[in-house]
Amino acid sequence: MGIGPYIPVHYLYNVHHEIPFGYLIAIYFFYTGLSAGSFLMSALSSVLGIKKFKPIAKVSGVMALTLLAVAPLHLIADLERPLSFWRLFVYYNGSSAISYGTILLTIYPLMTLIYLWFMMRKDLALGAKYLTNWRGKLYRLLTLGHLDTSEASFEKDQKIVRTLGMITVPLAFLVHGYTGFILGNVQARGLWNTxxxxxxxxxxxIVSGTGLLLLLVLFAERFLSAERxxxxxxxxxxxxxxxxxxxxxxxxxxxxxxxxxxxxxxxxxxxxxxxxxxxxxxxxxxxxxxxxxxxxxxxxxxxxxxxxxxxxxxxxxxxxxxxxxxxxxxxxxxxxxxxxxxxxxxxxYIPDPLHVKLIFTFAALEIILLFGLMFLLPITEQRYPPLVQPLKGKDIKGTLTMEH
Amino acid sequence: MPETTATVEKRKKRYGMVIDLRKCAGCSACTVACSIENNVPEGHFRTWVKEMEVGLFPDVKRIKLPRLCNHCEDPPCVKVCPVQASWQNEDGVVLIDQDRCIGCKYCIAACPYEARFINPETNTADKCSFCIHRLEVGQLPACVTTCVGGARIFGDVNDPESEISKVLSQYSVNVLKPDLGTQPFVFYIDGDGSLMAGDYSGLRLDHTIRLAPGGK
CATH class of the missing domain: 1.20.120 (Four Helix Bundle (Hemerythrin (Met), subunit A))
Structure with missing residues (x-):
């Protein structure tokens, strides 16, 4: 019997090769996924015009933005030479999915930011007009001087939001779809190459994006809305x-x-x-x-x-x-x-302890950023002039009361 | 002569290597020479010798399979590098621009031959370069010059007078994982069947050796 093609091979010696992509990459995929999923939920009302989903559009917009702000940190941290990440912007390889990602990860958050600003401009302008506290000052600052509160200007905003949404929806698909290509383009690995x-x-x-969105909407309505x-x-x-x-x-x-x-x-x-x-x-x-x-x-x-x-x-x-x-x-x-x-x-796979620490640090950063922005920005439905103010404490169930 | 593509024929030179498995004694002198020549950090290898037992008792044969970067004509690692730090020179040698590499490790994930690793000293991807610095001054790669049995033959595949061309025309050769279409330019004499393709028959029989990180 010679060495045929179907003879068992028993390995006696081989060298060890490390697993290149670790938890940081997996969690990065999780974040971009959440961001893309929530953006698509936001687009239900702003692009497809399904009115009943309008109240969630801002929460999901903020969610999409903050998640995509933190996600690339995982990628940079996973680089062996993190400080040289700028080379991704200078050198480009048309056949590398990571190169597509560099462009998408730059454009998508910017588009989301602009989209969110136009979506919130009405509330910011109204807030600047009617609120006298620090929130009013902040909103005035955030309007960037666009304080027009006429109905016509709001309608114009809505049109711009729709156009921006139509551009950003494909970007949301791509920004997460490309991560699938990162894995799918690797012919050598059977599980990925599809x-x-x-x-x-x-x-x-979309599943995870909807999951997190539900949690955040519940949180926002319970603790941040006018009704509390x-x-x-x-x-x-x-x-x-x-x-x-x-x-x-x-x-x-x-x-x-x-x-x-x-x-x-x-x-x-x-x-x-x-x-x-x-x-x-x-x-x-x-x-x-x-x-x-x-x-x-x-x-x-x-x-x-x-x-x-x-x-x-x-x-x-x-x-x-x-x-x-x-x-x-x-x-x-x-x-x-x-x-x-x-x-x-x-x-x-033995995860690098530093990578695990970084994952938790970025998660903490994400939570601070997400809840911070949710607290600062007008994400829930606002009423201007703010006639109705909730009472503090436990007796907020039942009818809304006027506070003077 | 192996089947060549248009891109190979266009090259003035096309470096390649033939490894004659009948002559390999498994002494690992190539690994040592390579590590010294290229300052390869401990625990990592640009070339190594796999050792296997093939067949069932009493029809058993010990196989030594030297491994290195295959310098594919269609290298998956070059395709995926986002900053074009992995590149192929005009002689078909796949190289890494150590100054440009950012260490994203995508090339390591994409290489079907596990030829690449992260060099902990430079924090960049690293692998066999066919000793390009030696080729430039007219010398052979370190592993070739040191091979005790003369199992490694290196040269220009496009030059019909070279030793490697003569060997390739004389013997039937195989490449690793030919089905992937990467067109490796490291050829093996007497390497067939399960040696060249990925063989995973032992996975469920617990025939595998468990390798701890660090190669111990």
Whole structure:
């Protein structure tokens, strides 16, 4: 018997190769996904003109902006030479997905910022006119001198918002879709090398974006709105958003299942990576964390009206989608690289402690930025002149009272 | 002579390497010579020798498979580099501009041969350069000059009079993972079947060796 093509190979010695893309990249994908997902939710009213979603447009705009402000920090921190990141802007490679990303990550946040400004100009101008406190001064500053409060000017703003939205929606798709191409364009790694990759990333982005948006809308309405409580109309709106979630999960799950069906019939590299996700080292984090907690349980919670309308279950369900998508990013980024391309085994990923610390630092920064802006900016529906002011304390349930 | 594409024929020179697996003794002198020549940091390798046992007892054979960058004609690493720090010179050698590389590691993820690593001293991607600094002064790569069995043959594939061209016309050769279409220019004599393609048959049999980070 000679050395034929199907003879078992037993490795005795090989050198170790490290896993290049770690948790920082996975979490970066999570952030851009949240940003793109929330922007698309914002565009429901501003671009598609579905009026009932108007009250969430500003919250989701702020969410899209702050997430995209923090996301690139992960990329820069992951560079081995972080201070040389500027070279990405100077040198360009038309066949590199990271090069596309450099352009998208620059244009998209700027567009979101301009979009958000036009969307908020009405509230800022009105606030500058009627509010006498520091908030009024801040709003005056933020209007950049555009203090016109005529109805005609507001209508003009709305038109500009619509146009900007129409440009930024494709950008939102691209800014997250391109991350799918980062992985999809790598022929060597079976789990990644599929045209489905951008769409799997986009759908999970929309799932997680909707999840976080629900949480933030609840928070904003409860603590930042004029009423300081979640009014029945808002409950209905939240329910309308939550109703869409099962569909998003359904599409996301379908893409995932399609991917794995084809992986089963794919080449050895791809087949083995899929096997690892279903039966191997990633089984728990894939089947339990990503699929059960991230997809199946939220699917149940969001499709049963009784559960969905329960505020506690809604919050739990939204957190579950976020949790599941974090795991999805980790499973795909790390899991896709664990098969030794030059051997016959699995690589172990040991995260750099500095990277883990940075992830938590950036998360803290994101929370400060997000809640800071949500507090400072007029994200909820405002009433001008501010006739109605809520009473402080616990007795805010029931009718609104005038305060003098 | 292996199948060449139009781009290869257009080149004045096309450097390549033939590794005769029948002659490799697995002494790893090439690894040592390379590490000294190129100041490769500890724990990382530009060339290394994989060792495998092939077949089932009693029909078993020990295989030594020297590995290095394949200097592909269609290199996936060059395609993905966002700053064009990875590039291919006119002789087909894939090189890294160490001053330009930002260390994004995309090339490492994209290389199907695991030829690249992050050099902890320069914080850039690093790999075999066919000892370009030696080629420029008319010398052979360090691993070739040091190879005890003369298993490594280096030269210009486009020159019909070169030793490598003669060897290529005389023997049947294989490349690693030919199915990927990267067109490697490191050829193996007597390397066939499961040695050249990725073989993952041992994954579920626990035949694999678990490598701890750092290569211990």
């Amino acid at each position: 045209a489905l990759m951008p769409y799997i990333f986009l759908m999970s982005a 409580r979640i009014t029945p109309e808002r409950r209905e709106l939240i329910d309308d958003i939550a109703k869409m979630m099962p569909w998003f999960i359904l599409v996301d799950g379908t893409l995932l299942i399609s991917h794995f069906i084809v992986l089963y019939f794919a080449g050895q590299n791809a087949h083995e990576t899929a096997w690892q996700m279903l039966y191997g080292h990633h089984q728990w984090s894939f089947l339990f964390d990503e699929v059960l907690i991230g997809l199946v349980l939220p699917m149940i919670i969001f499709s049963i009206p009784k559960l969905r309308k329960n505020l506690f279950m809604l919050i739990i369900g939204s957190f579950m989608t976020l949790y599941g998508v974090v795991y999805m990013r980790m499973n795909f980024v790390i899991g896709g690289q664990q098969l030794e391309l030059d051997g016959n085994g699995w690589k172990t």
